[in-house]
Amino acid sequence: xxxxxxxxVIGCGLMGREFASASLRWAHLTGGIPxxxxxxxxxxxxxxxxxxxxxxxxxxxxxxxxxxxxxxxDVEAVYCAVPHNLHEEIYCAVIRAGKHLLGEKPFGxxxxxxxxxxxxxAEHPELVVRCASEFPYFPxxxxxxxxxxxxxxxxxIEVRAGFYHSSDMDLNKPxxxxxxxxxxxxxxxxxxxxxxxxxxxxxxxxxxxxxxAKLSNIVTERPDGKxxxxxxxxxxxxxxxxxxxxxxxxxxxILETKRMSPGSTNEWYIxxxxxxxxAKFTTNDPNAFxxxxxxxxEQAWCRVGIGCKPLFPTITGGxxxxxxxxxxxxMWAAYMLEMSGEPAAFGCFxxxxxxxxxxxxxxxxxSHEEGRKVDL
Ligand SMILES: NC(=O)c1ccc[n+]([C@@H]2O[C@H](COP(=O)([O-])OP(=O)(O)OC[C@H]3O[C@@H](n4cnc5c(N)ncnc54)[C@H](O)[C@@H]3O)[C@@H](O)[C@H]2O)c1
Numbered sequence: 590x591x592x593x594x595x596x597x598v599i600g601c602g603l604m605g606r607e608f609a610s611a612s613l614r615w616a617h618l619t620g621g622i623p624x625x626x627x628x629x630x631x632x633x634x635x636x637x638x639x640x641x642x643x644x645x646x647x648x649x650x651x652x653x654x655x656x657x658x659x660x661x662x663d664v665e666a667v668y669c670a671v672p673h674n675l676h677e678e679i680y681c682a683v684i685r686a687g688k689h690l691l692g693e694k695p696f697g698x699x700x701x702x703x704x705x706x707x708x709x710x711a712e713h714p715e716l717v718v719r720c721a722s723e724f725p726y727f728p729x730x731x732x733x734x735x736x737x738x739x740x741x742x743x744x745x746i747e748v749r750a751g752f753y754h755s756s757d758m759d760l761n762k763p764x765x766x767x768x769x770x771x772x773x774x775x776x777x778x779x780x781x782x783x784x785x786x787x788x789x790x791x792x793x794x795x796x797x798x799x800x801x802a803k804l805s806n807i808v809t810e811r812p813d814g815k816x817x818x819x820x821x822x823x824x825x826x827x828x829x830x831x832x833x834x835x836x837x838x839x840x841x842x843i844l845e846t847k848r849m850s851p852g853s854t855n856e857w858y859i860x861x862x863x864x865x866x867x868a869k870f871t872t873n874d875p876n877a878f879x880x881x882x883x884x885x886x887e888q889a890w891c892r893v894g895i896g897c898k899p900l901f902p903t904i905t906g907g908x909x910x911x912x913x914x915x916x917x918x919x920m921w922a923a924y925m926l927e928m929s930g931e932p933a934a935f936g937c938f939x940x941x942x943x944x945x946x947x948x949x950x951x952x953x954x955x956s957h958e959e960g961r962k963v964d965l
Pocket of ligand 1: 600601602603604605631633637653655670672695721723780
């Protein structure tokens with residue numbers, strides 16, 4: 590039998606349920622990785638808790654108060670997926686209660702909140718604290734990451750990474766906490782989507798030196814869900830043009846996060862152009878890895894069907910397709926390995942990387958406000 594770790598879930602919404610589902614299909618992984626076992630859940634919304642009570646047989650404790658969950662000795666680790674305005678208070682409380690934490694991005698509503706969370710992390714070096722980011726675990730992206738590690742691209746010409754949604758194109762979509770500065774934060778779409786674009790570039794060691802940002806609030810009002818309208822004051826789209834540095838030279842890096850990208854459905858991509866070769870991965874074509882081959886002076890873009898060859902082996906045959914919930918399972922495998930003290934070939938987004946993320950997003954806000962390039 591695999592060893593298991595008892596988890597509490599704080600925030601039983603969209604992402605809380607994804608974790609529950611991943612924990613319930615741990616048998617999918619073949620590597621003997623310790624399994625998360627959800628023993629307690631917390632959400633002030635009784636309906637959200639009920640889903641867990643009905644679907645997760647290991648749940649013994651249900652509460653609306655996270656303090657009650659953290660007081661339990663049988664909870665060893667916590668997954669926390671709550672609105673951004675609650676990250677600082679709850680993440681600090683989890684860490685100071687001596688529990689391991691996988692928190693959600695942006696890991697604090699703003700830079701000051703993130704700094705306070707990192708202070709709590711520093712007080713507890715014995716705990717494994719990480720931030721969720723699952724897209725790099727698609728096999729096509731893992732292939733691209735291996736090529737970065739093998740220096741296959743040669744001198745980097747340019748890097749682009751982005752995350753596009755389009756559901757906000759529906760102007761009748763009611764406002765929610767993700768579309769209000771008070772609960773989502775002043776970063777807007779960057780706070781919601783930015784970490785996803787940063788994980789691979791930061792891990793590659795590409796150091797962001799400065800940023801010029803163009804932020805757009807395209808829709809300023811939305812239905813409030815009660816027959817009226819409410820302000821929608823967050824940035825819908827953000828384009829960050831950065832200078833990044835590696836091996837003593839600079840190259841342009843463009844990071845885009847958009848809630849209003851016509852036709853996009855959770856479209857996450859990364860493209861690396863290099864002098865030796867180039868490659869790209871997009872969740873629009875999740876089974877594919879694109880790369881260039883050179884013929885004399887010309888380059889041809891090739892597409893290989895990469896299949897299901899994830900970082901952490903599973904029971905799924907190599908010819909089958911890989912999807913979002915598989916990426917979530919892989920991210921959790923990485924976290925559980927890191928928690929058990931084993932190295933993960935590609936680990937989860939670290940607290941230090943969340944600090945870099947906040948310094949970039951903070952600089953992007955200033956850049957847009959003042960209409961100039963801002964150094965980090
Ligand atoms: N990794 C990803 O791909 C991904 C995707 C979506 C959201 N997220 C992140 O996950 C987090 C949650 O987003 P979501 O989409 O699951 O939101 P959601 O609105 O679906 O769920 C949030 C839950 O938190 C609960 N909550 C509110 N106050 C609480 C409190 N005091 N204690 C406990 N629970 C409380 C709400 O009742 C709700 O059920 C955010 O940080 C968001 O940025 C990550």
